[in-house]
Ligand SMILES: Cc1ncc(C[n+]2csc(CCOP(=O)(O)OP(=O)(O)O)c2C)c(N)n1
Ligand code: SF4
C-alpha cells in the first residue's frame with residue numbers, strides 16, 4: 023500500500039456510519055504533500071520538544087496531554103506539563119477563548135518549567151488553535167496537526183472559517199498536517215468525539231517514539247474504574263492512532279530518556295501540597311472553594327479521612343480561617359488553603375493568630391488579581407500582601423514554593439515553623455504550579471515530619487501563658503486540657519498572663535517579643551545558593567514558580583558568554599542573612615516576577631514614580647541596593663526566552 | 678494506671694470544685710448589667726456539673742458580653758468580633774473531650790457574625806451558645822443593633838431606627854438542622870439557670886437567646902416585662918424546662934409546650950407579648966457535624982505512613998527493570 027498520506031481532496035461522501043474494517047484500517051486520507059517517503063521515515067533525535075494538545079472543553083485534550091506526559095515520564099524522560107484552561111466551565115464550542123488542553127515539555131533530562139513556544143501542536147479545531155497563536159504560545163512555522171473534518175462540515179460558515187484559517191496559516195509558514203481524526207475513529211467507535219483523544223495519544227506515541235506497552239498500561243490505568251470493553255476500546259483507538267501516524271506521517275522524533283535511577287512521583291503541585299499536608303501531621307484542613315486552590319481540597323477530601331484527618335468546607339474564608347485557628351488552639355495543627363480573594367478575607371483572623379500566637383499554616387495558591395481578576399490564571403501578585411497584609415504590626419512567616427517537589431516539603435517545614443514559633447506561616451504557590459506536573463524522587467517518609475501528640479501534661483504553678491524569652495520571643499503554648507494552664511487567650515493587647523492590658527509598656531513589650539520570633543527564625547536560615555558565579559554583570563533574583571524558567575534562562579545566557587547569575591528566595595519573610603553580600607557582587611540586580619511593575623520606557627514613568635515589582639520593593643527597602651525588575655502579568659508562566667530577552671535589555675541599558 | 682481506692686476517693690474529694698474555682702477576673706461590667714446574672718448562672722452550672730476547668734473552653738467574640746471568658750477560670754478564647762462560632766467549631770471538631778461554650782452579643786451574632794450563626798445552627802456541633810441580647814451595641818457605646826426595637830434612638834440613629842428588628846429565635850427556628858432553641862431573660866435567674874442547664878445537657882448546638890439589660894445605654898428597655906410578670910409566658914415541659922413551683926406563683930402565665938413541636942415553637946417565638954421564656958425547640962435526633970465527620974481511624978504516625986505509602990504507590994513511576 024502506498025500511503026497517499028496528506029492528500030487534500032475531500033472524500034466524495036461523508037461516511038458517518040462507517041464501521042471498523044480491519045483491512046481498510048490504513049486507508050489513505052486527506053492531507054498535504056508529503057515531506058518524504060514514509061518507507062525510510064527518518065527518526066530525528068531531539069534533546070527536547072514542546073507539544074500542545076488543544077481542543078474544545080470536554081473533548082479530552084487535557085487527558086491526552088497528561089497521559090502522554092506520564093508515558094514519557096515512565097520511560098525516564100524529563101517532563102513538565104502546563105494545563106491550558108478556559109475561564110468558563112462550558113465555553114462555546116469552536117471558540118478562540120475556549121481552548122482546553124495541555125502543554126507537555128519533553129526532554130532527555132530534568133525539566134524545570136514549561137519552556138518557550140510550542141514546536142508541535144495537535145488541535146481539534148482551528149478556533150482553539152487560533153487562541154494559542156494569538157497568545158503567542160506557538161513558535162512560528164511549527165508543526166500543526168489538525169482535525170480536518172471541518173473542511174466538509176454541513177455548516178458553510180464553519181467550512182469557510184476552517185479553510186480560510188488553514189490557508190492563512192500555511193501562508194504564514196506553519197507546517198499544517200490535516201488529519202481525518204474522527205473519520206479514522208469512526209472505524210472503531212460509534213461516537214468519535216469521545217475517544218478521539220486516545221487516537222491522538224496514539225499518534226503522539228508514534229511521533230515521539232514512545233513505548234506502546236507503557237501507553238497501553240496508561241490507558242488501562244485511566245479507565246481502571248470502567249468496564250474491560252471500554253478499556254479495550256480505548257486501547258484500540260490508541261493503537262489506531264499509532265498505526266495511522268506510522269503509516270501516514272513523514273516525520274518521527276525520538277527524545278532519548280536518561281535512565282531513571284530511583285522511583286519518582288508524578289503529581290501536580292496541588293496534589294503534592296495535599297500529600298505534604300498529610301506527611302506534616304496536620305490534622306485539619308479548613309477551606310472555602312476558590313480556584314485555583316480548591317483542587318488541593320478535592321484531593322485531600324478523598325484521602326485525608328483515611329489517615330484520620332478532616333477537610334472542612336466552611337461557609338466562607340473567614341470561617342475557614344477561624345475554624346483552623348480553633349483547631350490549632352486546641353492542639354490540632356491546621357491549615358487553611360485559599361487564593362488571593364480568600365487571603366484578603368482572612369486577614370483579620372490571621373492577625374488574631376499572630377497576636378495570640380496560635381500556630382497556623384495558610385496556603386495561598388495565587389491567581390491573577392486584583393478583585394476576581396484572572397481566576398484560572400497564574401500570577402505572583404500576593405507577595406507584599408502576604409507579608410504586610412493585616413492591620414497593625416503582623417509579623418508572620420512567608421515562604422514561597424518553587425516547584426512540585428517543594429510543594430510537598432514546604433508543608434512539612436511550614437507546620438514545624440508554625441508550631442515551633444507559635445505563629446502564622448503563609449506559603450505562596452500559584453496557579454501554574456497548581457496544575458503543572460513534574461516528577462520528583464519518591465519521598466522516604468519520616469516520623470520526624472509529623473506533629474507530636476497534643477500536649478496534655480500539667481502546667482506547673484507559676485508558669486504563665488506568654489512567658490516570652492527575652493532573646494527569642496518564644497513562649498510555651500498552653501493547650502486546653504492541660505491542668506493548671508487555664509487562661510483567657512485574647513486578641514487584645516495582653517501581658518504575659520494573657521490579661522488584657524492597654525498600658526504603654528505592655529503593648530511595647532508584646533510587640534517586641536512577637537517581632538523577635540522572626541529574627542530568631544532568621545538566625546536559623548541559610549543563605550540561598552547563587553546559581554552561577556557569585557560575581558558578574560547581572561544577578562536575577564526570583565521567588566516562587568519562576569525558579570525553573572529563570573535558571574534555564576541564566577544557563578542559556580552563561581552559555582552565550584554572559585556574566586549572569588541568579589538567586590532564588592524560598593524564605594521571603596524573614597529573609598536569610600547574606601543576601602546583601604550576594605547582591606553586591608553584581609553590577610546590576612534585577613528581579614523577574616509575575617506581578618505588575620511600571621516600565622521605564624513609558625513616557626511618564628521615571629525613577630520617582632515607578633511602581634516596582636513586589637520583591638524589588640522588598641530588596642530595595644531592606645538592602646539599599648538599586649534593584650531593577652522585569653515582570654509580566656499575562657496570566658501564564660514566564661518563559662525562559664522572555665527572561666533571556668529581559669536580561670539582554672538590562673545588560674544593554676547604560677547606567 | 679491503677680490507684681488504690683482510698684487514694685482515688687481522696688483525689689475525688691480533693692478535686693471537688695467549689696464555685697470559686699470557676700471565677701476568673703473581677704467582672705468589669707456596669708452595675709446592674711444583665712451580663713452579671715448570666716455569669717453567675719454559668720459559674721453555678723459549672724460547679725453543679727463539676728466541669729473540669731481545664732476541659733472547659735469559653736469562646737467569645739468582641740463586645741461587652743464577649744468579655745465573659747476573662748471572668749471564668751477555665752480556658753477562654755476572646756477572639757474577633759463575630760467569629761466566635763467558627764473558632765468554637767474548630768476547637769470542638771477534634772476535641773470532643775472539651776466542653777465548649779460560646780458567648781456572643783446581638784451585634785456579634787446577629788450582625789457581623791450572621792453567616793456563622795446560621796451555619797453553626799446547621800452544623801449542629803455540640804456546644805452551648807449564650808447570646809446576650811441587649812438590643813444595642815454596648816462596647817462601642819450606643820449604636821443600634823439588628824435587634825434594637827424599631828424607633829430606638831441611638832448614636833447612629835438620632836431620629837430612631839427605621840427598620841423592624843430581627844427575631845433571633847424565629848431566625849434560628851427557620852434552620853432545618855437547628856436542634857435546640859431557647860429564650861431566657863436575665864431577670865428570672867432560676868429560669869435562666871434551668872434553661873442554660875438544659876442547653877448544656879442537650880447534645881448538639883444549643884442556642885440560648887438571653888434578653889439582657891443594659892442599664893448604661895438602654896435603661897428601661899425591658900421594663901414592661903420586668904415589672905409586669907403577667908406579660909411573661911413561661912414554657913413548661915418535661916422535655917424542656919420544668920418551671921419551678923415557686924416561680925409559678927409569680928409568673929402565672931404558663932404554657933405546656935412540647936419542644937418537639939416546631940410549628941408551635943415558631944408561633945410562640947413570633948410574639949413578644951407575652952414574652953416567651955423557656956425551651957422552644959429541641960430535637961435530640963439531629964446528628965452533630967463532628968460525629969458525622971468523626972474519623973474511623975486515629976491520627977497516628979503509623980496510619981499516616983501506611984496511607985501515604987499507598988498514595989505514593991499510586992503516583993510512582995519506577996525505573997525500567
Ligand atoms: C471587625 C470589627 N468591626 C467593628 C468592631 C467594633 N465593635 C466592637 S464590639 C461591637 C458591637 C458590640 O455589640 P454586641 O455584639 O451587641 O455586644 P455588647 O457590647 O452589646 O455586649 C463593635 C461594632 C470590631 N471590634 N471589629
Ligand atoms: S454598657 Fe451595657 S452591656 Fe455593656 S457592661 Fe454596661 S450595662 Fe452591660
Ligand SMILES: [Mg+2]
Nearest residue numbers: 782783813814
Ligand atoms: Mg449588644
